[in-house]
Structures are given as C-alpha cells and as structure tokens.
Amino acid sequence: MSYLYSTKQDCLNCKKQFESLKVRSKNCIVTHKDSDFCTYYKDAANPYFYEVFVCPDCGFAFTNNFSNKISDDKREIFRQKVTENWYKRQKYSFARNLGAAMEANKLALLTAKIVDEKSWVTAGLALRLGWLYRYQKKQEEELKFLTIARNLYLNAYENDGLRGYESPEINIIYLLGELSARVGDYDEAIKWFNKVTEHETKELHKAIVNQARDRWQDVRNELKKA
Ligand SMILES: [Zn+2]
Incomplete structure (x- = not known):
C-alpha cells in the first residue's frame, strides 16, 4: 500500500519494539468535516485508522498522547487483565480497515482505563470511537461514546487539567458545547457555546467563535421546536 509507511514503536509497557503503519500525510485527502471536527477522508488513506x-507481544494499545510512566501496580493489573488473555498477533501492524481501527481504538480505551490515563487523552479515544461508529451510521453506539467523551472532557476541564492537550483551551470549551448539543443536552450546550464567545482568547480564535455562534443558534432553534 503506497499510501502507508512503516514506523518503529517501543511498547510503553513491555518495551519491545514493533512496527506500525502510518498514512503519508500527502495522501490524506479531506472530503468533509462535521461541526465536532469529525473528518472524512477520501478512500482508505484515513489517519484515524492508524x-x-x-x-x-503484550496487547498494550496506546497513542502518542499516552504517558510513558506506568506504575508497577498498574503494569501488574494490565498483565492480569489483558496480557494473560492475549495471543500474540501482528494483525494491527498491517493495513487497517474500519473494523480493525475500531478494535484498536477499543483496546486503547481499555488500556487507558487500566493505567488511569489523563481524562483528555481518554476522552479523545472515546470521541474517535464515536466518530468511527458515525462512519458506520450506528447512531446509538456513536452517542454512547460521544457522551463518554463529553463527560471526560468536562472532568479534564474542571478537575484533571489539560496538561499536554494539543489544542487551545477554547477548543475544548467548544467541544463541550458541541458534544452536549449532539447528545441532546441543549441547556449545557448553550452554556458552553456562550463560554466560547466570551473566552479571553476569543479575538485569536475567530473561526471557532463564529462556529460556536452558529451552533448556538442551531440549538436555540431546536429548543424552540421542542
Ligand atoms: Zn508490549
């Protein structure tokens, strides 16, 4: 597959090196983007899959956002819960279809839960899984994972902190509004969209502020209909 290239990764858990594929960025062609940033790509060259x-070797599933500090206690719990039931497989080192990407994402969510990853990291995995269900048009599962993502982002914003989060804070506030709107929590959505438009960095992030205004109006219209 010419759109893929191989990278070497060191397992954060057992330290063994293995190969994993990535999509060449020049092959990632965006066809469409949803209001919660879910992106659609042409053909199978979808970076989400990788x-x-x-x-x-051990079944540990992680992203670049995971911490490399794992306590001995957590390693032991991971060994008991996952590695003992894991048969060694290369499957995820090959080209992935949507199904394989979803399995890998579920494994990463399980891993994140066991090692108690930061809320925003786990939220990102849940959001991605919700989007993959959206690709499949499975709305019930999509909304389940969007709800999990919203609650974890809320915990990150209010308690756990955003240390290492790759985007500006205003993005997470927007997402809190957007995900609340999508799961039907309209009052919450209004509250968070308002926070976006009043945010201290609003002048720097006009695109997202405008998007929040549009989505605020959509939610108001939904409320009027109800
Ligand atoms: Zn390993």
Whole structure:
C-alpha cells in the first residue's frame, strides 16, 4: 500500500519494539468535516485508522498522547487483565480497515482505563470511537461514546487539567458545547457555546467563535421546536 509507511514503536509497557503503519500525510485527502471536527477522508488513506499502536507481544494499545510512566501496580493489573488473555498477533501492524481501527481504538480505551490515563487523552479515544461508529451510521453506539467523551472532557476541564492537550483551551470549551448539543443536552450546550464567545482568547480564535455562534443558534432553534 503506497499510501502507508512503516514506523518503529517501543511498547510503553513491555518495551519491545514493533512496527506500525502510518498514512503519508500527502495522501490524506479531506472530503468533509462535521461541526465536532469529525473528518472524512477520501478512500482508505484515513489517519484515524492508524493513531493507535498495538503491541503485538503484550496487547498494550496506546497513542502518542499516552504517558510513558506506568506504575508497577498498574503494569501488574494490565498483565492480569489483558496480557494473560492475549495471543500474540501482528494483525494491527498491517493495513487497517474500519473494523480493525475500531478494535484498536477499543483496546486503547481499555488500556487507558487500566493505567488511569489523563481524562483528555481518554476522552479523545472515546470521541474517535464515536466518530468511527458515525462512519458506520450506528447512531446509538456513536452517542454512547460521544457522551463518554463529553463527560471526560468536562472532568479534564474542571478537575484533571489539560496538561499536554494539543489544542487551545477554547477548543475544548467548544467541544463541550458541541458534544452536549449532539447528545441532546441543549441547556449545557448553550452554556458552553456562550463560554466560547466570551473566552479571553476569543479575538485569536475567530473561526471557532463564529462556529460556536452558529451552533448556538442551531440549538436555540431546536429548543424552540421542542
Ligand atoms: Zn508490549
């Protein structure tokens, strides 16, 4: 597959090195983007499919956002819960279809839960899984994972902190509004969209502020209909 290239990863858990594929960025062609940033790509050259690295030896599944500090206690719990039931497989080191990407993402969510990853990291995995269900048009599962993502982002914003989060804070506030709107929590959505338009960095992020205004209006219209 010429749109893929191989990278070497060191497992954060067992330290063994393995190969994982990535999509060449020049081959990633965006066809469409949803209001919660879910992006659609032409053909199978979808970077979402390759974000999770799965160690073929121990089953540890992680992304670039994971912490490399794992306590001995957590390693032991991971060994008991996952590695003992894991048969060694290279499957995730090959080209992935949507199904394989979803499995890898679920493994990463499980891993994140066991090692108690930061809320925003786990939220990102849940959001991605929700989007992959959206690709499949499975709305019930999509909304389940969007709800999990919203609640974890809320915990990140209010308690856990955003240390290492790759985007400006205003993005997470927008997402809190957007995901609340999508799961039907309209009052919450209004609250967070308002926070976006009043944010201290609003002058720097006009695109997202305008998007929040549009989505605020959409939610108001939904409320009027109800
Ligand atoms: Zn490993």
